[in-house]
Amino acid sequence: MSKPLTIVMVHQGAELYGSDRSFLSALAALRERHPDALIDVVLPEPGPLVDLVARYASRIQYDENGVLRKKKLKARPFRTLKDMAFSWLRFRRMFASYDICYVNTVVCVAAIMALRLRQRGSYVHVREIPSKLALRVFNTMLKFSRASLIYNSNATAGAFGLRGTVIHNGVEVRGDVTSAAPRSVRPLRLAIIGRINPWKGQQFVLDALATLGRALPVEIRIVGAVFPGYEALLSQLQHAAANCAQRVEISGFTDDPSVHYQWADFALVPSTLPEPFGRVAVESFAMKRPVIAAAHGGLQEIVVDGVNGFLFQPADDRDFVCTLERAVATRATEYVAMAEAARQAYLDSFTERSYMNAIVNCITPDDGEKPMPDQAPAASAATGIPQ
Template sequence: MKKSLAIVMVHQGAELYGSDRSFLSALRALREHHPDASIDVVLPEPGPIVDHVARYASRILYDENGVLRKKKLKARPLGTLANMVRAWRRYCRLFERYDVCYVNTVVCVAAIAALRSHRGGTYVHVREIPSRFALRVFRVLLRFSRAALIYNSNATAAAFGMPGTVIHNGVEVSADSAPVSARGGRPLRLAVIGRINPWKGQQFVVDALRTLGRALPLELRIVGDVFPGYEVVLDQLRDTARACAQSVEIRGFTNDPAQHYAWADYALVPSVLPEPFGRVAIESFASGRPVIAAATGGLTEIVTHGETGFLFEPNNAQALLRVLDHAVALPDDDHARLANAARACYVNRFKVETYMRAIAQTVQAPHDAAATTSAARDAIALQRESR
């Protein structure tokens, strides 16, 4: 009797932000491709993602010490490293049970290091573009692991400079895109959606509005929250928002941001450092909303300036305000054209089915890999041909 395939998937979070949702799509892809497989998922802790994981996983395990968190490392460097070593040993023993080991994001340091001793199929899905020093450290770790690499964008692949497969993320929407309403004389509506942290650019935007853009007729809605322990970042953002001449609304994290995309005229993605992919941009496209984005990282692979939105020089307040001023003055018909093109871009390039097909064809046990190499290439080619 043929032994059923055993797969383990390690993820760094327990919420429902972009990387969490992309992980869920990868899990679903492997479950649908291998319906009889045993698929175990390792999370750092319980959270909103658990109910979604439970739909596809055979079992959910927890290990909080294998994920590299800068705050923990700074507060207790020796204790954190000791916990990492213990987690690495646990993963070495755990991985012996599986045919395929898939690790999502490079911050799952202990799990990645443990891949080296595994003789089955090993994969690391790289979804970050770290700082220069951290990038060198992660390159060493990935080489040591000997795992096959999957990148979420060409920008991420170029940053690491190591062989791998590029698979753009895809998203699934539960409803048709919201109708685009004519603005008339009302202010322009902008939504910034996602994790709040300095490099995502929320503070950059409110600083620009407070100092240089006070005359712009717009409304800003920021949707998201900070990692626990970083509340000072949120406090500063709120203080600056209150000093802006415009209406700046800060809302917490939501599992379903559809209402915020429907409210907005544009999603704003103002990342001040290279964005590895930019899932918010394709969520906005799926909702029928064009995007105003910093021209950095994977965002330049998604947004076409003047066609599906607008790009501006990252971390440049004047460049941002010039684009916003142009968006404010744009006639309703031209905005509708951008919105229609954005939706078409999603349908043609970023549907979740395309992403899941590519994941399922790429993540394979060693005895299946040779037989599926051409199928994997075909799946990746579908994404390239649709650009």
């Protein structure tokens, strides 16, 4: 009898945001394809993700020091680097006993560096488009690791310029897929869903409305939370909301945002820096809601202007307000066609099953087992040039 496959999977968080859910889908896919495999998972700390991971993992371990956190590095640089070095030694010893090592996101620095001594079976899933300086550092780290790279979009692959495989994220539909409530005289409903941070664009939206779009008949719902220690961002956003002519509702993180997509006419993704992928846009499509998005990064691989949503120039408040005016002026029949196109784009390219198939066929391509149901199209090989 052959020895069961052994896999270790390392992730940077334990919440239920986009990268967490994509990690969980990858884990579920490997468990489905390899029911007898030993699959160990390493997380930085306990959290809401743990109970879901426990359904598929053989064991869960914790290592909080292997993940690069900008705030922690600034506050205690020498202690942070020392802790990371010890984490690197632990990962190096650990990885020697596994057939496959999968590291999710480039901020798992200690784990990525520990892949160097492995001959094969090492994968890093790149889900970030860092700033120029950070990009050079991560680029050097990935080259040093000699791991096979998986990118979440052609935009991410193009930013790094290293050979790898592009696999677009897929999402599971949660909640009932229904059409948006018909508009007559009510304002246009816009939902901004996801982590609250400076580059996600929540503040940009409220500032643009306050200066140029005060007369626009829209309602805004912001759903998300800040990282611990960044509560000042939330206070600033709440202050801007109070000064906005439109109704703005701010609610905290939820692990099931379907009710907010059902409320909305459009999901709004106003990121001021390029989104590596744009999971919120795909979730919105799955719920039959078109998207208004900044035209950069992976969002340009999802949203087609005038077909399944609208695009505007990133961080351009005038173009943003003009785009909202286009959305407000959209006739009912045009909106229905746009919503149908959004749903079809999800079904064609962004289902969770298509993502799971692509991931498992990339990581364990030569296992000799039958393909999973609903085989996805082959993932594209990335050369660093967006396709």
